[in-house]
Amino acid sequence: MVHETVKLGKNVRLGDHVVIEEHVTIGDDSEIGHHTIIKKNTQIGNRVKIGDLTVLGKGTASNNKMARKPGKGGSPLIIEDDVVIGSGVVMYWDVQLKTGVFVGDLASIRENVTVGRDSIIGRNVMVENHTNIGNRVTIQTGCYITADMKIEDDVFIGPCCSTSNDKYMGMGHREYQGPMIKKGAKIGNNATLLPAVVIGQHAIIGAGAVITKDVPAGKTVVGNPGRVMK
Amino acid sequence: MVHETVKLGKNVRLGDHVVIEEHVTIGDDSEIGHHTIIKKNTQIGNRVKIGDLTVLGKGTASNNKMARKPGKGGSPLIIEDDVVIGSGVVMYWDVQLKTGVFVGDLASIRENVTVGRDSIIGRNVMVENHTNIGNRVTIQTGCYITADMKIEDDVFIGPCCSTSNDKYMGMGHREYQGPMIKKGAKIGNNATLLPAVVIGQHAIIGAGAVITKDVPAGKTVVGNPGRVMK
Amino acid sequence: MVHETVKLGKNVRLGDHVVIEEHVTIGDDSEIGHHTIIKKNTQIGNRVKIGDLTVLGKGTASNNKMARKPGKGGSPLIIEDDVVIGSGVVMYWDVQLKTGVFVGDLASIRENVTVGRDSIIGRNVMVENHTNIGNRVTIQTGCYITADMKIEDDVFIGPCCSTSNDKYMGMGHREYQGPMIKKGAKIGNNATLLPAVVIGQHAIIGAGAVITKDVPAGKTVVGNPGRVMK
Numbered sequence: 001m002v003h004e005t006v007k008l009g010k011n012v013r014l015g016d017h018v019v020i021e022e023h024v025t026i027g028d029d030s031e032i033g034h035h036t037i038i039k040k041n042t043q044i045g046n047r048v049k050i051g052d053l054t055v056l057g058k059g060t061a062s063n064n065k066m067a068r069k070p071g072k073g074g075s076p077l078i079i080e081d082d083v084v085i086g087s088g089v090v091m092y093w094d095v096q097l098k099t100g101v102f103v104g105d106l107a108s109i110r111e112n113v114t115v116g117r118d119s120i121i122g123r124n125v126m127v128e129n130h131t132n133i134g135n136r137v138t139i140q141t142g143c144y145i146t147a148d149m150k151i152e153d154d155v156f157i158g159p160c161c162s163t164s165n166d167k168y169m170g171m172g173h174r175e176y177q178g179p180m181i182k183k184g185a186k187i188g189n190n191a192t193l194l195p196a197v198v199i200g201q202h203a204i205i206g207a208g209a210v211i212t213k214d215v216p217a218g219k220t221v222v223g224n225p226g227r228v229m230k
Numbered sequence: 231m232v233h234e235t236v237k238l239g240k241n242v243r244l245g246d247h248v249v250i251e252e253h254v255t256i257g258d259d260s261e262i263g264h265h266t267i268i269k270k271n272t273q274i275g276n277r278v279k280i281g282d283l284t285v286l287g288k289g290t291a292s293n294n295k296m297a298r299k300p301g302k303g304g305s306p307l308i309i310e311d312d313v314v315i316g317s318g319v320v321m322y323w324d325v326q327l328k329t330g331v332f333v334g335d336l337a338s339i340r341e342n343v344t345v346g347r348d349s350i351i352g353r354n355v356m357v358e359n360h361t362n363i364g365n366r367v368t369i370q371t372g373c374y375i376t377a378d379m380k381i382e383d384d385v386f387i388g389p390c391c392s393t394s395n396d397k398y399m400g401m402g403h404r405e406y407q408g409p410m411i412k413k414g415a416k417i418g419n420n421a422t423l424l425p426a427v428v429i430g431q432h433a434i435i436g437a438g439a440v441i442t443k444d445v446p447a448g449k450t451v452v453g454n455p456g457r458v459m460k
Numbered sequence: 461m462v463h464e465t466v467k468l469g470k471n472v473r474l475g476d477h478v479v480i481e482e483h484v485t486i487g488d489d490s491e492i493g494h495h496t497i498i499k500k501n502t503q504i505g506n507r508v509k510i511g512d513l514t515v516l517g518k519g520t521a522s523n524n525k526m527a528r529k530p531g532k533g534g535s536p537l538i539i540e541d542d543v544v545i546g547s548g549v550v551m552y553w554d555v556q557l558k559t560g561v562f563v564g565d566l567a568s569i570r571e572n573v574t575v576g577r578d579s580i581i582g583r584n585v586m587v588e589n590h591t592n593i594g595n596r597v598t599i600q601t602g603c604y605i606t607a608d609m610k611i612e613d614d615v616f617i618g619p620c621c622s623t624s625n626d627k628y629m630g631m632g633h634r635e636y637q638g639p640m641i642k643k644g645a646k647i648g649n650n651a652t653l654l655p656a657v658v659i660g661q662h663a664i665i666g667a668g669a670v671i672t673k674d675v676p677a678g679k680t681v682v683g684n685p686g687r688v689m690k
Contacts, residue, residue, distance in 0.1 A: 063332035090335040102523035105550040118525045156630035160622035162390035162420035169416040170386035186629040190622035190652040192420040192438035208652035208670030210438030224454045224684045293562035320565040392620035392650035399646040400616035422650040422668035440668030454684045
């Protein structure tokens with residue numbers, strides 16, 4: 001069901017049973033898969049490919065227990081040219097995907113997130129709100145990117161890495177800060193990053209390492225707790 | 231396609247292409263997203279919000295190799311008032327979600343599970359069968375909650391934690407026991423809990439810790455293997 | 461919408477709003493869930509059960525930054541008799557699922573993968589391309605199986621295990637090699653396997669262990685970094 005206010009460019013291909021809500025725009029030569037849902041106000045560029053069974057532009061939600069209530073969400077989801085999005089993805093409103101971004105199947109990105117040019121968000125990656133991801137970043141399959149995090153350009157994050165942003169673990173102090181990963185750093189698979197740690201430029205984190213404090217630029221850290229290799 | 235035996239309350243909003251099977255009931259002021267599927271006998275309360283592309287009330291399945299065959303599944307999925315469920319969720323029959331529960335996108339909960347009042351099951355969390363989750367529990371994004379586990383009230387589990395319930399790792403001894411996490415305990419992100427460990431009341435488990443034995447009440451444990459901090 | 465070239469066996473049950481593209485074949489007594497999508501050329505055997513909201517036979521995709529471009533994908537997805545596939549699954553073309561395989565909900569398997577007889581791919585498991593999985597293998601919920609990996613018969617992999625295949629972490633050396641797990645080995649939950657490690661026959665890897673080098677047959681390894689237990 002395509003709402004009458006939707007604006008479609010030239011040569012847009014729509015799959016079966018798509019649902020496109022009011023005031024969505026889709027650029028030229030873009031493809032939307034079967035059973036995919038595009039919520040109101042979403043803006044999609046040219047030559048964008050969206051898979052099947054995907055939701056774009058979802059609003060936020062909460063329950064009684066959540067410390068942070070969702071905002072009003074005035075901003076739409078903006079998907080620039082040449083972006084590729086997989087199947088089974090859940091993407092919120094107030095997200096910006098810059099030109100050439102790739103988002104794998106079954107990934108989800110919450111509100112107030114920007115993903116820079118040509119970056120890769122792997123399959124099954126979960127990105128929380130209020131996080132900024134630079135250009136040419138690779139986040140491999142199954143990573144968890146917490147809220148209030150900053151990932152600079154050219155960072156590589158291996159599969160299944162985990163981050164967190166609340167050192168009081170739900171006690172309600174509300175001083176949230178995710179890790180900061182500086183330009184060109186590389187994180188091995190299944191590494192664990194604690195709240196607010198800073199990973200320096202071109203630092204390397206070993207697979208399975210647990211990072212409890214800042215890592216200087218250019219150093220390699222391995223183990224639990226993580227220690228700088230000599 | 232809404233079956234003729236379905237009972238809808240007042241002001242229920244149904245998305246496009248919903249499928250609602252026989253003998254489902256939905257209370258007043260509830261919303262069901264686009265392309266969502268509600269299997270037979272599911273009971274949904276008042277002011278419940280269900281996202282898009284979600285399956286509720288799925289039956290169990292198995293293959294030749296599985297040690298535990300699924301039961302007959304006589305009990306329906308019961309969703310109480312004011313529950314919020316995301317998009318892309320797969321929820322089985324014989325599950326009870328108490329008032330005010332939140333279930334994030336792409337999460338899945340198997341049969342014979344109860345989730346207590348106002349608890350949060352984060353995005354992409356997988357909960358296995360025969361597990362009991364208390365009131366006001368937070369289970370953050372990407373956690374794996376094994377079968378035969380008990381989580382008491384006010385527990386906090388950080389992102390990506392992993393649990394297991396079979397110390398013989400598939401050798402077929404069939405003495406399954408998941409961890410027990412007692413009231414108010416807090417588990418850091420990407421921690422690993424072995425089968426049958428007991429985490430005492432208000433204990434704290436560090437991020438990335440590997441818990442191989444019981445943790446006394448009120449203690450903090452970090453490292454691999456986990457050791458009590460002095 | 462079922463394409464006119466589709467061949468359905470006897471007693472095939474199709475859910476509501478299924479989409480079946482050209483030249484798909486489905487054997488006798490098979491079931492396809494609601495809103496499920498079967499892409500062109502997919503071959504499905506007899507007595508196969510497919511859940512709801514699942515995509516079968518997806519083509520590959522990439523963006524500018526990806527080192528490995530997807531192939532032409534001439535080969536179809538082949539699903540043999542008695543296979544069971546869950547809901548919310550994303551399965552690519554050029555995959556072979558042998559007789560009796562089980563694939564859990566929200567799992568995804570990429571192209572150029574074979575899964576042997578009666579093996580179990582748990583819920584939310586992600587399998588990358590160019591990987592071979594033997595017979596009677598169990599891969600539990602939430603595991604990440606990287607590309608270029610070989611898993612022999614009767615292996616057991618506990619929940620949330622993580623593997624990787626690129627020791628240069630995205631620097632583009634393009635010498636990819638995933639782990640090899642030999643016959644009958646058992647891997648504990650949330651273990652981390654580095655690129656190209658070989659886990660010997662009937663070896664045991666402890667929960668949370670980080671495996672940085674080869675493990676001899678029959679040995680048990682625990683810790684970070686993993687060490688052989690005496």
